[in-house]
Amino acid sequence: MKNAISKSRLNNLINTLRISPLKLKIGLSILLLLSFIALLEPMISSYVLAGRSTSGTFMPLLPLSLEHPLGTDNFGRDVLATVIAGLRNSLLIGFLAGLISMFVAIITGFTAGYKGGKTDQLVTATTDALLVLPTLPIFLVIVYYTKIADVWTMSVILAVFSWAWPMRTVRAQVLSLKERPFIDLAKITGLNDFEIMFKEILPNFLPYLGVGFANSVLGALLAETGLRLLGLGPAQMITLGVLIQTYLAFGLISLRAYHVILSPIIVVVLLFVSLNLINVGLDEQFNPRLKEITGI
């Protein structure tokens, strides 16, 4: 019985994806491919390094070859393996920050929207204040002075600045959903607030959560990469931004090692484009009116 339900859910998901807009399909494919490559990172790097230690083992700035598909960089690292390692960390930070900020957004948005009254006013005022703050400079100051060095802390700090927008979406959705008859029915049935929130209301706006999540990941990646381009943040944690910054700082442009510097840049562009396509695609899929208006 349970199996049958989960199977029909899977079929549902597959059906939804099959009829989804092309943008969503392309975006998801790129993102899944990138995530898959990032997950394979240990295997790929051990294959590319061929049993040698991590860095500085090859001649610097070798051209493209079969042995090194993207050549080597100024430290003698294989560019492909290094970019994949950077991609893995960037994705990890982005997804963690996205998850944390969505978690905070759901909790605060639900509480504000469902409880209303004084609680609502307090939470809304706080988010409004957060939205006015110039986040980038404050973020730079925190990262510079706290000297954080691990993925977790970085993600938490990024999440602090990105939960305000999704919180507003969640709150607006809860405000409109809680007036529907099925919520009254659930109340009469004797479900408590918690059950109503997570069993009755939450499933109704999962697509919005998807959009919010993609947005948070985008924001986190934007801030993290920008921060790294300024040369801030822990150097031992390699992300795509760090790679671009080091290659710039070591003057690889003047050395005309375009393949080295372009590799991380292209991966960053792919990441941003795929996340944005997912965003727009989700919006269109679950907002048919919008699809009629903006559909291309």
Place this chain on the structure above:
Amino acid sequence: MKNAKEIFKNPVLLCVMKRFARYIITVFLAFTISFFFFRSIPGNPIRRFLEVLRYRYGIYSTEDQVLIAEYERIFGLEGDLFTQYLNYMRELLLNWNMGPSYVNFPTPSQVLIMRALPWTIGLLALATIIAWALGNVLGSVAGWKRGSKIDEVLTPIALVTSQIPYYILALLLVLVFGYYLGVLPTRGAFDPRATNLMEFIWSVIVHGTLPALSIVIVAACGWTISMRSLLVSVLREDYILFARAKGLKDGYIWRKYALRNVLLPQVTGLAMSLGFVVNGTYIVEYLFTYPGIGRLFVTALNLLDYNTVQGIVLTSIVSVLTAMLLIDLIYPLVDPRIKALGR
């Protein structure tokens, strides 16, 4: 001559004054929060700064403490936190003084900020306005001729490009125009070798082209998308259908029926972006070593320059809040629907 009571009875004036009071309170709160935020950062930068001096010049005498005390006095770090706060606010509000900077020691921070501000505003405000105009034209074409070849090519490109970060596009532009083609300068804001005014102005334009272009391209694509979806939804309205049925010319419908409705949200958007100009594109400025606010901020951050960093954050907050105030005050004048409520 009216007396005070009558002035307060005027609802429009009362509304404006309430809004203005809220602005003042928000600015004040933002200043207070940011002051305590910056002071809660661990480590006393003055001591660190003096340790560097000590290390470099071997100052090891008992005069050390005197020196530290003197520097703490100059930088407004003496006494407890609350005294510091009162001193800072008094200096800021009465004398427009943000305290000395380390970036350029005896020069006060606000002078440095004022020196950097024109570059940032000149570059970014101009780029924002050009992008806005360009995006509106492109978006109108795509929206008006929805489903045409132009729309089918332009819209997906704009959709993808609008989400590429400014700084990534800046890097690509540097690679192509600065190094591969080698036609445009990639560092600084002007040519120091310029001998007369015309040469100087020309060098400013040439140096500003790449940083401005990186912002214009991305932002224009964003405006294109928003203009297109606004226009498409307006064109679906019944009054447009009616105007068409009456046999009005396309140009007339565009000017009298569509444009007015789509321009309003776009103008609001422009005002918001202009407000965010000051804290917009630190990284682009840094990449092009452009002598604006962003570059000053990064330099100050690296030198632990409290006063300058804090001053820049305050400038950003004030400019955003002021933009919001202006939007709220001007909106009733532009939007005929709100005007009725005020009267």
